[in-house]
Amino acid sequence: MYVANEERYAGMVYRRSGASGLKLPALSLGTWHNFGGLTPRETARMMLRTAFDHGITHFDCANNYGPPPGSAEEALGDILKSDFRAYRDELIVSTKAGYYMWPGPYGEWGSKKNLLASLDRSLKRLKLDYVDIFYHHRPDPETPLEESMEALAHAVRSGKALYVGVSNYAGDDLRRAADILKSMGTRLVISQPRYSMLNRGFEEGAQAATLDANIGAIAFSPLAGGMLTDRYFNGVPEGSRAAGPSVFLSRATAEGPVVEVARKLDEIARDRGQTLAQMALSWVLNNPAITSALIGASRPEQILENIRALDHLEFSDEERKRIREIVADMPAFTR
Secondary structure, X not given: OOOOOOOXXXXXXXXXXXXXXXXXXXXXXXXXXXXXXXXXXXXXHHHHHHHHHOOOOEEEOOOOOOOOOOHHHHHHHHHHHHHOHHHHHHOEEEEEEOOOOOOOOOOOOOOHHHHHHHHHHHHHHHOOOOEEEEEXXXXXXXXXXXXXXXXXXXXXXXXXEEEEEEEOOOHHHHHHHHHHHHHOOOOEEEEEOEOOOOOOHHHHOHHHHHHHOOOEEEEEOOOHHHOOOOOOOOOOOOOOHHHOOOOOOOHHHHOOOHHHHHHHHHHHHHHHOOOHHHHHHHXXXXXXXXXXXXXXXXXXXXXXXXXXXXXXXXXXXXXXXXXXXHHHOOOOOOO
């Protein structure tokens, strides 16, 4: 029987999400590529235990996470039931809907039918009565935004979600979503943008919208799919994401010019007494608009390494200048 570390809250930093009562750990554990049917259940269990034992109280999932789709929620649900039932009131469990899950016109995007049916299916896989945060995973270019937001508001009114958020929303859509939900008596509490030292699109509009609307933000892919680590400094290792069929990181990218950019950033990290991954997380968390950064892991030791980023969150003016110069001429990077 799992018994959590009694000192689990001693070393973690918690930040308020916008103007809400929701507080998230500075680092949250994501389950995108590492909790599906291809991951041994015991490995997933030990990662969740390690995270919680060190104050990471937020587990982030989505209906399509795997592979195969749905398997990450099933694994998380099984472990929540077997190991974390006594700690449910200390946990923030989030999920999302919007990407493809089943055939037909209501198997993806942002209709009210899709979002609410997806939430019901997610709750069954997670073995929960409610999730703490329910996200619309991506904007729908065809469904009126009012309908998608009505689905989120309904999720809160029905007690199936405590808070709602959006993911992959640009600045204007983010403002509209917040206004629409407010008119329905529901607060948009959080946004989930892609954000890293190599992908700073968040700063071009969504960041201002986040601050103006007093919404929290949790950055996904803060390590740029693994490119902001030393994993690809000596080629593409066997078993890595870039070595497989992943559409999210190709071998060409992992062997391309971004590697040299990462090497230069690694020199700054070493001067700071950090790994490149730790510095990349510190940099994201140094942005005042960011509430939390989502980390992924394939083993518990990676989680512990990432947590050490919290020991050094500040950057000198000289460090900022060097980083800006290194990434300024980098080719477009979207991971």
